[in-house]
Amino acid sequence: MTLTLKEVEHIALLARLELTQEEKERYQQQLSDILDHVAQLQALDTSQIKTASVVQPPLARLREDEALHGLTTEQALKNAPSAEKDQFRVPPVLD
C-alpha cells in the first residue's frame, strides 16, 4: 500500500511532529514499505484468538492507596524549560 503525502501530514499532525518537506517525502516511502511488510499479518485467521496485552499474569495491579513521599516542587520543576511561581510556564493555550 502507498500512503499519500496528505496522509503522512495527517499522521504528523496527530503525533504533533513538525516535519520538513524532505522528511515527509522520505517517510511517505519508508512507512509505505513497512506497512507492506506488516500486511502479511492480515493473512492469519485470528477470529478465535484473544488479544494479548499483558503477557505475564497476574494482570497489572494497583498498590494500596497510601500517601507516599513524591518529588518536591523544586525537584519537579528543576528540569522545566520555563517555570514561574512554582508552576510550569507555557505559551498561551487560548488565543
Add this chain to the structure above:
Amino acid sequence: MDALHTLSLKETLQALNDGQVSSLELTRAYLDRIEKLEPQLHTFITLTPELAISMAEAADEKRSQLKKNGASMPALLGLPMAIKDVLTVNGVRTTCGSRILENFVPPFNATAVQHLLDEGMVVLGKTNTDEFAMGSSTENSAYGVTHNPWNTECVPGGSSGGSAAAVAARLAPAALGTDTGGSVRQPASFCGVTGIKPTYGRVSRYGLIAYGSSLDSAGVLAHSAEDVEIIFRLMAGFDQRDSTSIDRPLEDAGCAKASDIKGLRVGVPREYFIEGIQPEVEARVREAIAVLKEQGAEIVEISLPHTEYALPVYYLIAPAEASANLARYDGVRFGLREENGGVIDMFSKSRGKGFGPEVKRRIMLGTYALSAGYYDAYYGQAQKVRTLIKADFDQAFERVDVVAAPIAPTTAFKIGGHGDDPLAMYLEDVFTLPANLAGVPGLAFPVGFDGQHLPVGMQLMGRPFQESTLFRMAHAYQLATDWHKQSPSL
C-alpha cells in the same frame, strides 16, 4: 595480581573482599583505561569520574567501618559499573541518546539501579544507546556511534551497544542494558559478551525510560554467565512502582548447579535456521548445541511456527506503545522546548527538532497503527498474533526446558552498512523479538568467531521466571569452552 581490568567480576569482588585491592584503586584503573580507549570506541555518552571517585572512597570507608564492627558486607561494595543511558541515576544527566533530553537530570534512581547502589555499586558513567533504545546498531544515537572493539569499523549492535562494547573492551566489569526487542542480546552477540534479558516483570521498569512498555526489560551484560547472574539476582524483585512487576521469589542460583545438565532438554527451533543466515553463525550455534549434548543435555528439534510473524507484530506493537509513551516529550515539564507561537506549535516544533529520524519514524508508524479506522486491522491484529507467538513458546516448554537459537542472522556489520533502509535494519531483530513478545527470558553468550574474527553469539530462551536454568546451562557451556574469556586486542 593480574591487571585489574582482566579480572572477572567474581574475581574482582573477591579481590575487594580479600583486601587485595581498594575500590579507589580499582575505579581509578577503570577510569584510566576508559580515558585511553574511549577516543577510539566512544562507549559512553556521559562519564562521571568525580562521582565514581567519591563513591569509591565512600565504599572503602564503609568497608573499613563494617570490618571493624564485624558486620556483613554489601554484595558489590566498591564495584565500578557502567549504566545504559536510558536508566535513571539520581543527579546524573540521562539523555536516552536523544537531543530532546540533552539537559535532563533525573531526580530519582531507577529501581534496578537503586538495588545495585544499595549493594555498593560505583557508577562510572552512562553508556551510549540508540535514541530511546530504538535501533540495532547504536547508529541512531544523537551523540555519535559506538565502535565495536573487535573491529572498530563495525557497529557494536544495539541498542545497548555502548554497554556491550564497554564490557568487551574491559572498560567496566559489567554494564546495565535494556532489551525491548533484542537490545541486550544482539549487542552481546556482536561484542562477544554474556547478557540477560530477564522475564518480563522480573526486574522493575521504574526509571527505565519507557519505549515499549509491554516489552521493555532491564538486563545486564558482563563476561560470563556467573558474572551476569550475580548482578541479575540483585536487580530483580517486586516493585510497587511498576504495575507490571511480579512478586515471585528467585530460584536458587543456576551457576551453582552447572556441573550437571544431564537430562535437561534443549529445543532447537527449525524456524531459526533459515535461508539468509550467515553460514558461520549457523555453524557456531550448532557446534555450541553439540557441546551441550556432550555434557548430557538432550537435544530435541522443535517448531515455533509463528516465528516469521514476530517482526511485523513487533513493528506494530512497539511503535504503537512508543507513540503513546513519547507523547510526554512536549516541551512543558522537561526536555527541549522550541517556542514560536502558541502551545500546539511548541509541541510540534520541540518534537520535530528534538527527536531523530528513527524515533520520528516509529512515532509516525505507531500513530498510524493506533489511528481511527486502522486500529483493529493493525494494532488489534498484531496483539492477537502475539498471543499465537506466546502459545508457541508455551507448547515448546511442555517438551523442552530451554530453546537454543542464533541471536542475529549475521555477525557485526559495518558502520553505515544498512544506509537509510529501516526495513533492512529491522530484519536484524528477527530472532530476538519473539522472546520479548512472549515475555520469556533470554540469555546471550559467545560461542566462537566468524572468518573475520567477529564474535558469534547464541541465545537460550527459557520458561518465564526460570532464568536460573539458562544460567545453569550457559555456565556449563562456559566451563567447557573459553570463548567468553577471549578479548579484542586494543
